Amino acid sequence: MKKRVIVSIVAKSGTGKTTLLEKIIAELKQRGYRVGALKHDAHRFDIDHRNKDSWRLTQAGADTMVITSKEKLAMVKMNPNNEEPDVIEIVDRYFTDVHLVLTEGFKGNTFPKIEVHRKERSQNLLCRGETYDPTLLAVASDEHLDMDVPIYDINDAQGLCDFIEERFLRQVS
């Protein structure tokens, strides 16, 4: 079976996870990788536009709605019993054709993690706070830190992608 490559970008809320993820995705795409992105949402998220046909089919009760065109495919799938599927199940089902999956959130999982840190947001890190998280691989920070993992500048998508490539992608490509 193909090796799963999952890297989680974690941070305290409001630190700028999505901004860094955008940069890392763009950089990895430029390097020729097929990239998956998986985001957890703690709330009831909205997707699709009110009154569009696809929206109407979901509203009518479709358990799974797929809309497809030459360019892309989109799906909205209700979870049976309001139970979220396991993240590994999601990766194995929907991300079989990418080189790696970058996740936003899922900080409770044991995937290798890159934590985003901003000094204004918090003094200490999520993965080096009350508990020591051994899955932390690197930090993207806007201040100098003295730590047991490599520290990259918060805007250094190239450096972070070199790190991801070196660590996870050399052996699969």
Place this chain on the structure above:
Amino acid sequence: MKKRVIVSIVAKSGTGKTTLLEKIIAELKQRGYRVGALKHDAHRFDIDHRNKDSWRLTQAGADTMVITSKEKLAMVKMNPNNEEPDVIEIVDRYFTDVHLVLTEGFKGNTFPKIEVHRKERSQNLLCRGETYDPTLLAVASDEHLDMDVPIYDINDAQGLCDFIEERFLRQVS
């Protein structure tokens, strides 16, 4: 392997396919079925809301973006080489856990079809026009027609669901 049940709702544009589909989906859900809906879009459809995190990840270049919550899962997946996957491939990949898939469009396929007809829209039917389409099973019409397949009133979702159930779902449930 599980039997695929696919029924296509077809019509000339502007006849009200989506409205009928909504009613059929709601009725089948009420009868306890798990229902899939698959829509083809000839254009570049929009899904997701500008500037939401999930939208930003797709815009940044993610080949597959999945957002998940307790309630539902949504995915936006770019087609490699701008080539639409085959509809059977889509059904086998994404609709394994439903009792039937109702498709909107895909009129060129050989799935069993229900055609929606409105006298104001057109005098003749898509499936009984220049060519005789043997996959036509029934018609939902707003006028009396004399044809070789059963005719239901365009608002008779119950009758159409009885027909679908009788024809396709008795043997799988």
